[in-house]
Amino acid sequence: MFSKQNPSFPEHHKSFEKMRGLLGDTDFRKLRRLVEDELKKPPRVAVIGKSGVGKSTTINALFGLDEKVSHTTHGTTEEKQQTIDLPEGGKLSVVDMPGLGEDIELDRQYQEIYRRVLPEADVVLYVIQADLKALSDDQEILREIVQNIMGHLKGRLVIGLNQVDRMSPGTWNTRFNYPSPEQEDNIHRRCHNIQDNLSDALGIKVDQVEYYSASKRYRLYELLSAVIKSAGKVGWKLPINPSDAIELADEEVREFLRKEIV
Amino acid sequence: MNMEELNQDELAIIGKLRTLPQAQQKAISVSGESFTEWLKTNVPLVWDKVSGYIDSLWQWFKSAL
Numbered sequence: 001m002f003s004k005q006n007p008s009f010p011e012h013h014k015s016f017e018k019m020r021g022l023l024g025d026t027d028f029r030k031l032r033r034l035v036e037d038e039l040k041k042p043p044r045v046a047v048i049g050k051s052g053v054g055k056s057t058t059i060n061a062l063f064g065l066d067e068k069v070s071h072t073t074h075g076t077t078e079e080k081q082q083t084i085d086l087p088e089g090g091k092l093s094v095v096d097m098p099g100l101g102e103d104i105e106l107d108r109q110y111q112e113i114y115r116r117v118l119p120e121a122d123v124v125l126y127v128i129q130a131d132l133k134a135l136s137d138d139q140e141i142l143r144e145i146v147q148n149i150m151g152h153l154k155g156r157l158v159i160g161l162n163q164v165d166r167m168s169p170g171t172w173n174t175r176f177n178y179p180s181p182e183q184e185d186n187i188h189r190r191c192h193n194i195q196d197n198l199s200d201a202l203g204i205k206v207d208q209v210e211y212y213s214a215s216k217r218y219r220l221y222e223l224l225s226a227v228i229k230s231a232g233k234v235g236w237k238l239p240i241n242p243s244d245a246i247e248l249a250d251e252e253v254r255e256f257l258r259k260e261i262v
Numbered sequence: 263m264n265m266e267e268l269n270q271d272e273l274a275i276i277g278k279l280r281t282l283p284q285a286q287q288k289a290i291s292v293s294g295e296s297f298t299e300w301l302k303t304n305v306p307l308v309w310d311k312v313s314g315y316i317d318s319l320w321q322w323f324k325s326a327l
Contacts, residue, residue: 013318015315015317015318016315016318016319016321016322018315019311019312019314019315019318019319022311022312022315023308023311023312027308027311030308031305031308034304034305035323038300038304173271173272173275175272176272176275176276176279178275178278178279180271180275181271181274181275184278219285221282221285221286221288221289222285222288224289225285225288225289225292228289228292228293228296229292229296231296232296232299233296233299233300233303233304234296234300235292235293235296236293236294236296236297236300238293240286240289240290240293245282252263253263256263256264257276257279260276260279260280261276261279261280261282261283262283
């Protein structure tokens with residue numbers, strides 16, 4: 001970390017050297033050490049959602065972790081916490097929470113875990129499955145979280161709508177790895193519908209529902225922005241390295257896409 | 263492959279895909295804002311000196327990681 005002698009940002013080099021001169025060598029070294037020490041403390045991301053919504057897939061795709069976070073066994077009554085050494089430096093702590101909605105008795109135990117873990121998380125990502133119309137379970141879980149657990153921590157909650165590639169009319173464009181225009185319209189409608197629905201059920205204004213597909217790597221930067229923002233002062237420690245969506249397009253169009261979207 | 267070979271839906275998709283760099287830039291920008299907040303709160307004395315150079319400091323920090 002901080003090992004490069006010649007950072008590659010010529011447009012900022014002069015300005016940077018001026019700032020370094022202002023600080024002086026001693027203060028600059030102190031600042032560098034502070035940043036390094038801070039990076040050793042992993043930001044804590046808690047992921048919640050019903051079973052099968054793609055929590056682990058989301059974390060892996062969102063942070064480009066190459067399957068470092070594995071699936072939690074169904075029915076477990078423990079949260080699963082992993083601290084991951086990031087390839088570009090720094091660490092990330094992921095708490096994969098047990099999925100609610102399988103069993104009433106288990107749900108009670110889960111709620112205890114939620115009460116213990118969530119207040120300590122820097123950011124909580126609640127994942128909803130896009131192609132399931134019924135929202136009542138999600139409403140109930142979110143109500144519990146917002147009203148009884150997180151309270152003033154509401155700003156740290158991000159609501160993500162995963163698996164949008166499965167939405168009606170099922171016309172995901174596999175060649176370009178992107179929703180068809182018709183499917184994208186449906187996704188937008190579903191998102192607004194969920195936003196209104198949750199706002200009514202929770203009694204708070206749900207400003208945004210971030211829609212994405214972890215398995216297709218669709219809109220990961222948008223979800224990542226929301227997560228970083230909600231993590232507040234520790235958000236800068238989260239890696240900006242989501243999995244590459246274009247890698248999943250047909251091989252014959254990948255090069256074309258990379259040229260076109262620069 | 264060129265643009266003439268694409269149908270209407272695919273042209274629309276290319277248009278949408280062109281927003282990807284902006285989405286990436288937004289994530290970087292939000293991360294930079296968060297770093298600024300951390301500096302202001304945790305290292306106020308340093309912040310007073312470097313506030314005018316925060317972009318440069320952030321660029322250096324990201325490239326040095």
